[in-house]
Amino acid sequence: xxxxxxxPSSLSASIxxxxxxxxxxxxxxSTHLNWYQQKxxxxxKPLIYAASTLQSGVPSRxxxxxxxxxxxxxxxxxxxxxxxxxxxxxxxxxxTWTFGQGTRVEI
Amino acid sequence: xxxxxxxxxxxxxxGGSLRLSCAASGFNFNAYWMSWVxxxxxxxxxxxxxxxxxxxxxxxxxxxxxxxxxxxxNAKSSLYLQxxxxxxxxxAVYFCAKIIYNSGRFPSxxxxxxxxxxxxxx
Numbered sequence: 001x002x003x004x005x006x007x008p009s010s011l012s013a014s015i016x017x018x019x020x021x022x023x024x025x026x027x028x029x030s031t032h033l034n035w036y037q038q039k040x041x042x043x044x045k046p047l048i049y050a051a052s053t054l055q056s057g058v059p060s061r062x063x064x065x066x067x068x069x070x071x072x073x074x075x076x077x078x079x080x081x082x083x084x085x086x087x088x089x090x091x092x093x094x095x096t097w098t099f100g101q102g103t104r105v106e107i
Numbered sequence: 108x109x110x111x112x113x114x115x116x117x118x119x120x121x122g123g124s125l126r127l128s129c130a131a132s133g134f135n136f137n138a139y140w141m142s143w144v145x146x147x148x149x150x151x152x153x154x155x156x157x158x159x160x161x162x163x164x165x166x167x168x169x170x171x172x173x174x175x176x177x178x179x180x181n182a183k184s185s186l187y188l189q190x191x192x193x194x195x196x197x198x199a200v201y202f203c204a205k206i207i208y209n210s211g212r213f214p215s216x217x218x219x220x221x222x223x224x225x226x227x228x229x
Contacts, residue, residue, distance in 0.1 A: 043221055050209055050215075089216075
């Protein structure tokens with residue numbers, strides 16, 4: 001199975017900052033990589049699919065990049081509502097998928 | 108409006124069984140792959156299973172293979188997860204999620220239910 005490792009596990013930043021979350025796959029997943037945002041007690045919210053394409057309605061301060069084994073989620077001009085846990089999610093191969101362990105963003 | 112509503116969670120004993128349901132509405136259910144994902148208390152997301160539109164293809168995570176089984180009833184727009192031989196570590200919120208193939212190639216989840224809590228305890 002493909003393992004996904006996110007770093008850091010948590011971070012603290014201020015309003016207006018730029019933060020970067022990294023996600024590394026144990027083998028290549030091409031660009032079959034998605035990002036989700038989850039707030040306490042809520043279902044995850046889709047942010048990005050195919051490594052870099054924003055889901056409809058997601059603010060442009062969110063961006064994704066990468067391919068193969070290394071990916072990043074960047075949030076520029078951090079807002080209070082961005083406080084959440086962010087998960088990467090690979091959907092490559094024989095339909096056995098995995099999530100990263102999550103990155104908590106505190107503002 | 109797309110809605111996914113899970114039900115069937117509750118308290119179960121170790122070794123017991125539960126069947127979760129997910130009622131879908133607002134989209135053509137029989138045109139989409141569907142999935143189950145769980146989240147143990149205070150932990151991250153864990154993918155459990157995917158099922159194709161016609162049930163011909165099903166995939167399960169190693170952690171639940173042989174104990175859990177995903178199924179669907181397109182006539183009822185419903186997704187199911189049969190959970191047998193439950194363990195304490197199966198305690199989690201269980202989400203159903205709709206899979207979309209973006210640009211026909213890149214699968215992701217575009218809608219999630221709110222989840223149903225399963226507690227396994229003696």
